Amino acid sequence: MPSSMDAPAETNASNGDGRAHVLVVPYPSQGHLVPLLDLAELLAARGLALTAAVTAGNAPLVAARSSVAMVVLPFPASTFLPAGCGENTKDLPAHLFRPFMASLAALRAPLLSWCKAQPRRVTAIISDLFTGWTFPLAVELGVPHVTFSPASVHYLATSHSLWRRMPTRRDDADDAFAFPDVPGSPIFPWRHLSLLFRMHVAGGDDEVSDTIRQIFLWNLESCCFVANSSAALETAYVRDPLPDLAGKRVLAVGALSEAVRTRASPPAKPAAWAWLDASDDGSVVYVSFGTQQALLPAQVACVADALALSSAAFVWVVTSGTVLPKGFEAATASRGVVIREWAPQVEILRHRAVGWILTHCGWNSMLEAAASGVAMLTWPMAADQFANAWLFAKAGVVVPIAEGADTVPDAGQMASTIAVAVAKEGESVAVRQRVVELSRGLAAAVAEGGTSRRDLDELVCMLSDVS
Numbered sequence: 001m002p003s004s005m006d007a008p009a010e011t012n013a014s015n016g017d018g019r020a021h022v023l024v025v026p027y028p029s030q031g032h033l034v035p036l037l038d039l040a041e042l043l044a045a046r047g048l049a050l051t052a053a054v055t056a057g058n059a060p061l062v063a064a065r066s067s068v069a070m071v072v073l074p075f076p077a078s079t080f081l082p083a084g085c086g087e088n089t090k091d092l093p094a095h096l097f098r099p100f101m102a103s104l105a106a107l108r109a110p111l112l113s114w115c116k117a118q119p120r121r122v123t124a125i126i127s128d129l130f131t132g133w134t135f136p137l138a139v140e141l142g143v144p145h146v147t148f149s150p151a152s153v154h155y156l157a158t159s160h161s162l163w164r165r166m167p168t169r170r171d172d173a174d175d176a177f178a179f180p181d182v183p184g185s186p187i188f189p190w191r192h193l194s195l196l197f198r199m200h201v202a203g204g205d206d207e208v209s210d211t212i213r214q215i216f217l218w219n220l221e222s223c224c225f226v227a228n229s230s231a232a233l234e235t236a237y238v239r240d241p242l243p244d245l246a247g248k249r250v251l252a253v254g255a256l257s258e259a260v261r262t263r264a265s266p267p268a269k270p271a272a273w274a275w276l277d278a279s280d281d282g283s284v285v286y287v288s289f290g291t292q293q294a295l296l297p298a299q300v301a302c303v304a305d306a307l308a309l310s311s312a313a314f315v316w317v318v319t320s321g322t323v324l325p326k327g328f329e330a331a332t333a334s335r336g337v338v339i340r341e342w343a344p345q346v347e348i349l350r351h352r353a354v355g356w357i358l359t360h361c362g363w364n365s366m367l368e369a370a371a372s373g374v375a376m377l378t379w380p381m382a383a384d385q386f387a388n389a390w391l392f393a394k395a396g397v398v399v400p401i402a403e404g405a406d407t408v409p410d411a412g413q414m415a416s417t418i419a420v421a422v423a424k425e426g427e428s429v430a431v432r433q434r435v436v437e438l439s440r441g442l443a444a445a446v447a448e449g450g451t452s453r454r455d456l457d458e459l460v461c462m463l464s465d466v467s
């Protein structure tokens, strides 16, 4: 049942019954919101009361989760953002990401008022790693604060390392960044680091940068971190305390898309379904570049040419504004389906016909693919995507196809990489075998007795203690 600022979520309830009430504060982008809401659903299923704090533009995503209540906060007026800016990061120009993130910190005061007005006392806060301004709120309420990462533990550690060390860094495009406290981490070239960080150093000190840095420093004060990752994938980072995370416990509860799987309602089947049903096992390439990255027109043309030349069967999800080359859909209609705007990605990846994903290396897409036994053709572009590509390459389940947000690859080369992958020959067979093994490890982790289930139990236990 939604609630506005004037009408609290649980007006007639009291946690005199000892029931915990956890407030989750997601960052308003699809790749962050969905996994945190998955976690909220899992916690609700374990008997905790859950409320998600969102702005109106993001409310429909929470409304779809019947076990999670919500408080709808007014999108904060901001001097950092131009008028008319949307309420989530979809279609947000890259240079506005940092001001957008900093603006959300203004939600702290209304959220505190809401918390104080609740008959059912808020007993803990789980906050996205981009909304660490919730830490002082938790302090004021005297409740535990947990930082949630929708991404890998490796990214959690390296991003906090960057913000901690930031004042000593230079703006040097040739610099290489090592992470000595993150065992086995590669040295990343400057261009492979998140824009969130790179723009800070380029921009120097300002209010936006200070706010973002403080958000990351507050995260380090949390009582623990929770990540949508798995010991089956990041063994080294999950078990031992990491200095870059202030030695705090990291609970790896993923893959969350798998953990919620048994309780999910049956998916709406896309038009592509009958066609997938008729396709051979592992023969189809699913193509998606996530929710943040709009491809340049030349990149769209390149992917289209590559798919046409490869002779591979494909499902390509494109944004509504994407203009495909004239004649492309007609020419490939016998072996390809284009889905506009939104596809039920997890369900498509789980279809036995899908063997590969061509991905921008967003964490959710890679984890969902791995959990479904789908191998990856990787094209990392921005944010944590280079690190994600590295991590899954270490597991031997990827074939690199391109890299860089502005790169326009050679369509012929791309086509032959796709063709070799789906031909089920040589190394591509080994890659497919390894990803199927990894999917078994990820499934075992969320099953009874698995590492992710144990970490979720530990989180439930911690949150249930409302004394």
Ligand SMILES: O=c1ccn([C@@H]2O[C@H](COP(=O)(O)OP(=O)(O)O[C@H]3O[C@H](CO)[C@@H](O)[C@H](O)[C@H]3O)[C@@H](O)[C@H]2O)c(=O)[nH]1
Residues within 6 Å of the ligand: 029, 030, 031, 032, 034, 150, 151, 288, 289, 290, 291, 292, 293, 317, 341, 342, 343, 344, 345, 346, 361, 362, 363, 364, 365, 366, 368, 382, 383, 384, 385
């Ligand atoms: O048609 C679609 C398109 C996407 N999705 C889902 O949307 C999510 C997309 O997430 P992700 O693959 O992580 O990509 P982004 O949306 O680009 O995610 C942002 O957030 C991630 C988590 O922090 C980062 O790893 C990425 O780099 C960052 O771009 C996944 O769960 C997909 O299943 C759909 O269900 N249908």
